[in-house]
Amino acid sequence: MKIKFLLLLGFLSLSGLAQKHHNVENIILISVDGFRWQEVFKGADSLLIEDKKFWTDNKVERRQKLLPFFWNEIAAKGQLYGNRDHGNKVDVKNKYWFSYPGRSETLCGYYDPKVNSNDYPNNPNENVLEFFNSHKAYKGKVITFASWNALGRILNRDRNGMLVNLPEEDVLGANSSEAQQLINELQHLIPDHYPDCRPDELTYIMTKAYIQKNQPKVIHIDFCDTDIYGHNGEYSKYLDAAHRIDKMIADLWNTLQNDPFYKDKTALLIFPDHGRGLGDKWTDHGTGAPHSNETWFAALGPGIPTLGEVSEENQIYQDQIAQTAAHILGMTFKANHPVGERIEGVYLSARK
Template identity: 25%
Template sequence: MPMRLFSLLILFLIPIHGRAAESKTTNSTAAGNVVLVTLDGVRWQEFFGGPDPDLDSSETGVVFSRFWSQTAPQSVIYGNPATGNQMRIANLTGVSLPGYFSMMSGLTTGCLANDCDRVGYGTFPERLVNLLGLEPEQAATFASWAPIALAVEHSAGATAVRAGPQAGDSPDDLVSPEARLDRLTFSKALAYLMARRPRFLYISLNDSDHWGHEGDYARYLAALRQYDLWLALLAATIDGLGDYGRNTTLIVTTDHGRGTGADWTGHAMIMQARDIWLYARGPHVSPTGSVVGASAHTHLDIRPTIELLMGLCPRSCDDCGSPLPEVTSGLAACSP
C-alpha cells in the first residue's frame, strides 16, 4: 500500500466499502418527497455561530439568523459541538467530489480528489427512479458545479441533471468554466419545484466554497447570509404547496468543513474539515433542535434516510449507513 494512502487510512479511520446488496423491497408506510440541499464547504463555526473574529472583526451577529429564529424550532440538527453531537464526512481526504460520491452512493468510495471518473456504484436517485417507477424528471438535480453530475448518476441520463454552466448562461454568471453563480441554480430549482413538484429534488450550491478558496471571508459570509435567506424562502415555498408540501422533508448539509485560522481557506487533509452539520424538517422529523449527546453520524446515513422517507427499504451491506432516527421517527423499520 502506498505510504500516502496508508497515512490517509490511519488519519481518517474510514473503511472503503464494497458494493452493497440491492433490494427491491418497498416500505408502504412511507412514500414522501425529499428536497436535499448541499452548501459547499460551509463550516460548522459559521452555521452554529457568528463570524470568526480572527478573520473579520467587523461582522457581528448570527450568520444563519433566519434559520435559528424561524426554522430551527421545527427541525432536528446534527453536528453541534456545543451539545456534544458529532457528524462527519465519510471519505478519506475531505475533498468535495469524494464527499458527494459518499452521499449519493451511500459508500466510502476510492475517489480521493476532484478529478475522479463517474461514481462506480448505483446512486440513490437512480434507485428511486428504478424501483419507484419514477420518470427521470421526478428525481431532479440542479447544481452550480458541473462535477456534481458525476456523483449523482452512475449511468448518465438515468435522472434529470442540470449541473454547471448551461446553454444560455451569460459569461457574467460563471465563476469558472465548470461553475456558475448560485443565484441561477437556486432560482431555476425553485421554479422547477413549484412547477413540477418532483418526488426528489437536489439543489447543490457552490459560491461559499469558491469564496473560501479565494480567501475572501467577507464574500464567504455574504454567500452564507444569502443561503440563509434562500433556505427560508425554500421552506416557505414547500409549506405553501398543499399536500405535496406537507409530505415533503427538507434536508440541508455540507460536503466538508474547513480549516481554522490561516487554514480556513482549505479543507483537503485538514482534521477540522471532517466535522460537518445537517438539519432536517418535515412530517417525520422529531423537532428536537440540536441533538444532545455523542451519537455519531456521517454522510453515509443520508442515503438510507432519504430512501426510507420515500418508501424504499435501505440496502444492506456491512458498512452502509443507517437512517437518521430523528428524521424518520414514526416510520416503520423494514428489512431489505
C-alpha cells in the first residue's frame, strides 16, 4: 500500500508539473454553419453523393478523405464529440434549430427563447468574446471575421465595440499591411457570392492577414458556405466547401504553430451552429427538418487530453462551449444571463 501511495503521489506531482506548461494564452473559435455530424464522422453520404471525389466504401477512409485535418490531426492529438452511433451526443438547447439562435446560444452560453429569428436585432445577451475583451490582457485583442453579416448583431458590436469584420467591410488602420490592403481591394472586385455573405476563402485570408500583422489573442472565424450549398441542394459543393474549410483550418493551425507568439500556447475549438435534416430534408434545418438539433464539437491544443473520437455515451450541449472556452483561458464566464457549465474533460488546467 505504501508503494502504491508513493507512486500515486509521484504521478500527481508529475501531472502538476506537466500542466504548468499547458496554460493556454490564446484561443481560436471556429463555426462551420450547418455542417452535419454525419459527414464529420461518416464522410460523404451514399444516398446523396454524385461526384465520387470523396467516396470510398470504407467509412474510416471516407471521413478522412473529406476532412483530413480533423482525422489526421484532431483525432490523433485532440477530441471529437458527437458521433451518435456511439451514443455520444451534442445538441443545441434552443428549440429553433437555425442560425442566429444557434450562434447566440453557443457564443453566449445561453438559450434565450426570445432570440427566435435570423432578423433579430442586436443581441441583448452578453457573449464570451466581449467577456474576454473586458479583461486587460485581452482588451482590443479579440477579433471576429465572419462570412455572414448577421454576426454584427449576434455579437452586438454596437454595444461592445469589438472588431467584428463583416462582408463588404474593409480592415481599416493606418498601419495595415500590404497584404491587408490588397485583400480589401479584392473583396470589392469578386462577384457577389450570396445575399449578405462572402466566400469563406475571402473571410479566411482576411483573418490570416490580420493575425500576421496584429497578433490577436482571441480569434473567432465564422464560415457559412456549407449552409449556403446545403440550402441550394448542391451536395457536391457542400462537400467541397467542408473540405476547403478543413484545409483552411489546417493552414491556420500550421501558421500559428510556426509563430512563437502562438506555438504551444493556443487552443482550437470547432463547432457548427445547428445540424441538418436527413434524406430529402438534408437541404433544410429548423423544426421542419427533424435531427437538425444534432451537432458536434472538436477541440485541440495544449492541455487538451488526447481522446480522439469520444465514443462513450454522453450528452453535451452548445451552451457549454462558451464556458469551456473561458475555462481554457483560466476564467469563469459571467454575464447578464445564466451560463451553461463547461464541458468536463476538455481541458486540464494548471490554474486554480
